[in-house]
Amino acid sequence: MKIAIIGAGAAGIIAAITAKRLNKNLHIDLFDANKGIGKKILASGNGRCNISNNQITSKNYLGENPDFTSFALKEFDFKAFEKFCKSIGLLLDIKPSGKVYPLSNEAKSVTNLLELALQELGVNIYLESMITDIEKVEDKFNITTKDNEYKAYDKVLISNGLGAAPQLNANESGLDFASKFGHSFNPTYPSLVGLKTDNTYNGKLQGVKKECNVSLYVNGNLEQEIFGDVLFTSYGVSGFAILDISQLAVLNLSQYQDVKIAINFFPKINRNDLGDQIQTLFKTIPSQKAVDIITGMVSNKIAPVLLDICKINIDTKAADINAKQIKALAYQLNQWKLKITDTQGFGHAEASGGGVRTAEVDNKTYESKLVKNLYFAGEVLDIVGNRGGFNLQFAWASGYLVGKSLGK
Incomplete structure (x- = not known):
C-alpha cells in the first residue's frame, strides 16, 4: 500500500512512525516545504520545545466543536505520549505547571530523534517539496509539486497546518486541497498573538510590563478573566496574559463582535482601598506633583498617560487633587479599558x-467522511489549543489515530 503524508510536522511525523510500526510493508512518502522536518516543533517554547502538557482535556481547545478532540486525547493521552517518546529515545521534563519539555531542554534533540525514527523505519522524506495539487483518479491519488508528480497513492493525509508562522513556509494550501474534495472550512484567524488597540498613546507605554488581571468583554459581556504578564507595545498589548486571552478575543473579533479588554494593575487591592492609598500618598507629600508621586505605584511611562486619561493637568500638585479625581485614578488603574x-x-x-x-471528519480515524482514504490531522482542522503544549498534543494525538488507520 502506498501512502502520501503532506506536512512533516508533529501530526504527519507521528502518523508515519505509527503506521510503519504497525505495517512495515507500507510505502510512505512524507512531504514538507521546508529544508528540515518539524519546523514548528523547533519554534515552540522559544526553542526549548514545549512539546506537550500533562493536564489536557477538550476544554483546553477552541473550535466549532472542541469535544471533537475528546476521543483522540483519551486514546493518546499523556502516558501514551510519554511511552512514544521513550520509544524514540526521548526523555521528558514535566514542570509543576503541567508543561512538558524534552529533558535536554533543546528542541533540536526532538526533531533529530524523530528523523532518526523515520529513517530507521524506511519512511521516504521529501524536503523542500511544496505540494501544489492533489487529485484523485478513480481510487488513487496523485500528488504534484513544483518540479515533480508522484502517482498512485492509496491514501493521503493532509497535515500541513494553516497560516501561522508564514516565515516557516506555513500556508493554507491544506484548505485548498480540502475544498477541492468538497470539504468546507471555517474562516481562519491568528491565535496566541499580540493584540492591536485603537489608542493614541500606545507608543508612550511601549516596553511597560506588569503582572495584571485581564478581563475580556464581548459586546459588553464579561467572557473571560486571566492573570499574567501584560506587555505594552507600539501597536497595543502582548505578554502571556494577552496571548492566552487572545484566543477567545480574536475568535470573536473574526466574527465582527465588539471586543474590549480591561486591565487591572492591582488585582489584589479593591478599588476603594486603592483610592485610599492614593489619597494617603498625596497627603504625605502635598507639595509634589501628582504625576511624580504616582510613579511610586506604576511605571513612569504610565503615570502621565493615566493623568491625561483622567483629564488631570500634568503639572497638578498632589494637594490640588480632589476626591473625584482620586476616584477616577483608582477606577482607571482598576479597569484600564482597551478596544x-x-x-x-x-x-x-x-x-x-x-x-x-470537524463535522466532516471521523473523530476516531480522522478519515474524511466525504472522500474515502483521505485524512486530516493537526492544525488544518478547526481546532486550536491553549498556550502551553496543547496544540502540539492535539497534533500528536490526531496524527497517532491517523497512523493507526493507515497501518491497518
Missing part, C-alpha cells in the same frame, strides 16, 4: 484558529 481592533497577524501568531470543519 481591540486587530491582531499582529499570522506572522507573529503561535497557532491558527479555524480550518476544516
